[in-house]
Amino acid sequence: MNVIALSKVLPHLVYPLTIAVGLGLIALLFLVLRKPATAGVTLLLLIATLGVAGNPRVANYLVTDIERTYPPLSPENTPPAEAIVMLAGVVGLPAPPRVSTDLTAAADRILHAARLYRAAKAPIIIVAGGNIFPQPGVKPETYYVAQLLQEWGVPKHAILTEDNSRNTYQNALESKQILEERDIGKILLVTSALHMPRALAVFQSLGIDAIPAVTDIIIAKYDLPDTRPAVLDWLPNVQSLLLTTLAIRERLGMWAYRWLGWIKPAT
Numbered sequence: 278m279n280v281i282a283l284s285k286v287l288p289h290l291v292y293p294l295t296i297a298v299g300l301g302l303i304a305l306l307f308l309v310l311r312k313p314a315t316a317g318v319t320l321l322l323l324i325a326t327l328g329v330a331g332n333p334r335v336a337n338y339l340v341t342d343i344e345r346t347y348p349p350l351s352p353e354n355t356p357p358a359e360a361i362v363m364l365a366g367v368v369g370l371p372a373p374p375r376v377s378t379d380l381t382a383a384a385d386r387i388l389h390a391a392r393l394y395r396a397a398k399a400p401i402i403i404v405a406g407g408n409i410f411p412q413p414g415v416k417p418e419t420y421y422v423a424q425l426l427q428e429w430g431v432p433k434h435a436i437l438t439e440d441n442s443r444n445t446y447q448n449a450l451e452s453k454q455i456l457e458e459r460d461i462g463k464i465l466l467v468t469s470a471l472h473m474p475r476a477l478a479v480f481q482s483l484g485i486d487a488i489p490a491v492t493d494i495i496i497a498k499y500d501l502p503d504t505r506p507a508v509l510d511w512l513p514n515v516q517s518l519l520l521t522t523l524a525i526r527e528r529l530g531m532w533a534y535r536w537l538g539w540i541k542p543a544t
Contacts, residue, residue, distance in 0.1 A: 281409065281410075284533075285409070288529050291525065293329075293331075293518060293525075294327075300319050300320070300322050300323035300326065301320075301323055304316045304323065330517075330518050330522070331513030331521070332511060332517060333509070333511070333512070335521060336520035336521045337520070339520070339524035340520050340521075340524050341496045343474060343524060344491075344494055345470075346473065346474045347474070349491045349492065349494060350490070352392040352396035352398060355393060356398075357397075357399065358398065358399045359462055359464065360401050360459075361401070361467060362405055362452050362464045362465070362480075363386050363389075363402060363403070363467040364386065364405055364445070364448050364468040364472070365386075365407075365419055365422055365448075366383060366406055366418070367380070367381055367386050367422065368384060371415060378424070382493065383469050383493050384493075385493040386468060386469065386492055387422055387425050387426060387429070389492035389493075390402050390404075391431050393465060393467070395431075399464070401435050401436070401437060402431060402436050403437045403438070403439070404423060404426070404438045405419070405452045406442050406448055407439075407443060408440075409444075417440030419438035419439065420440070437455060439452065445472070448476070453483050453484075463486045463487075464480075466488065466489055466490060468493075469492065469493035471495060473491050475527060475534060479534060479539055479540055482539065482540050495523075
């Protein structure tokens with residue numbers, strides 16, 4: 278198993294759902310060994326794991342704590358740069374039964390990059406990121422993202438793509454090569470708010486002058502009277518479990534990138 282595959286598999290070992298499944302298997306083992314008290318304690322730990330990780334307030338706090346690191350700016354208020362670098366991982370590839378490209382939740386990155394371009398904040402968009410794993414019969418994701426950018430008003434001559442990178446660190450390495458070849462200095466880095474702290478740290482650690490241009494914000498606070506039953510803020514649900522998992526993934530990614538030396542301490 279290569280490094281990329283390991284980086285995608287290993288984090289699952291500490292995700293709440295995986296831990297809960299593991300606790301369930303341990304509880305079953307204790308029951309087989311006729312240790313019902315220990316099995317009961319293990320089952321309580323399982324329930325607590327899912328209950329806490331799936332709690333909306335816990336999930337919202339964990340995600341918001343990361344997302345608020347860099348405040349969003351409208352395209353009009355975003356400072357200008359020499360290029361826009363948009364990180365991929367934003368579309369469902371047109372593999373059967375799909376007949377065309379699907380947009381994922383992170384597809385806001387494409388729209389935000391197009392809006393920045395139309396606001397004349399940079400003359401080119403660099404789309405960084407190939408398919409993480411080989412996908413027979415489909416082109417690299419950047420090909421489809423470039424098509425969408427053109428549909429949304431960005432001319433073909435203003436779009437550059439790199440499809441060699443398979444993680445955030447490689448995104449930055451491959452982008453740096455393009456930037457150096459074209460003598461480009463300052464960039465606008467477009468990625469999801471939850472992903473921005475790690476992505477920006479990697480780009481800056483490689484000496485790239487990057488301005489965060491966040492989008493795809495998950496947690497929004499509506500300045501309106503909340504008419505929902507208060508109990509819904511405490512009842513565990515699948516969406517909150519997912520959000521907690523995403524927050525854990527980003528925290529793990531930040532730690533791993535520092536350990537690998539891909540993110541250097543700020544000076």
